Amino acid sequence: MTKDDRHSKALEEPKSSSRTPLQTHDLILFIAQNAIVAAIYFALTAFTQPISFGPLQVRFAEALGLLCFWRPDFAIGMTLGCFLANFFSPTPWDLLFGTMATLISCLLMSYASHWLWMAVLWPCLVNGFVVGAEITWLMMSPAGSMEVFWTNTASVAVGELIALACGYLLWTLLDHMPFFAKVFHPLRHQERKW
Numbered sequence: 414m415t416k417d418d419r420h421s422k423a424l425e426e427p428k429s430s431s432r433t434p435l436q437t438h439d440l441i442l443f444i445a446q447n448a449i450v451a452a453i454y455f456a457l458t459a460f461t462q463p464i465s466f467g468p469l470q471v472r473f474a475e476a477l478g479l480l481c482f483w484r485p486d487f488a489i490g491m492t493l494g495c496f497l498a499n500f501f502s503p504t505p506w507d508l509l510f511g512t513m514a515t516l517i518s519c520l521l522m523s524y525a526s527h528w529l530w531m532a533v534l535w536p537c538l539v540n541g542f543v544v545g546a547e548i549t550w551l552m553m554s555p556a557g558s559m560e561v562f563w564t565n566t567a568s569v570a571v572g573e574l575i576a577l578a579c580g581y582l583l584w585t586l587l588d589h590m591p592f593f594a595k596v597f598h599p600l601r602h603q604e605r606k607w
Contacts, residue, residue: 466503475573479529483600484597485600510544514536529585537574545565
């Protein structure tokens with residue numbers, strides 16, 4: 414075989430890739446699903462602005478966070494969606510602290526929740542304390558007292574509980590549907606854990 418023959422044969426053979434089609438498909442699906450979660454979070458918050466910010470907030474988009482119970486990677490979509498939605502916030506501090514609270518909540522829902530009802534509690538606690546502190550000491554002028562902090566913490570936590578209770582009902586119903594596993598591809602808690 415001559416040098417030219419080897420060169421033409423090498424051109425005819427497909428080059429092997431380190432990624433198989435399945436891995437590439439999984440990556441594209443991962444990016445697309447997280448982008449959809451981020452877009453839905455952003456849209457829900459944008460359409461419910463009057464009740465999504467401030468001490469008395471019910472951010473229904475937070476119900477999407479319960480998906481992290483089954484898919485820890487959805488923490489990326491949730492965090493991105495929260496960051497973008499927080500551009501509507503009356504304070505730029507929400508971009509940092511509100512987004513950080515959502516990321517921490519999602520990670521706790523993913524890795525520190527054995528039952529779905531436990532996953533509901535994490536955002537109530539984390540967002541209650543973080544956003545409550547943000548409202549009290551960064552948004553209020555003059556800065557509030559500890560009494561005001563506890564009031565803000567409680568009101569944010571109750572708002573989170575309302576949103577997440579709705580999410581709990583939604584996801585427990587959808588988890589019983591045959592399409593749930595096909596659409597969301599759960600990586601954790603495939604068996605039903607309420």
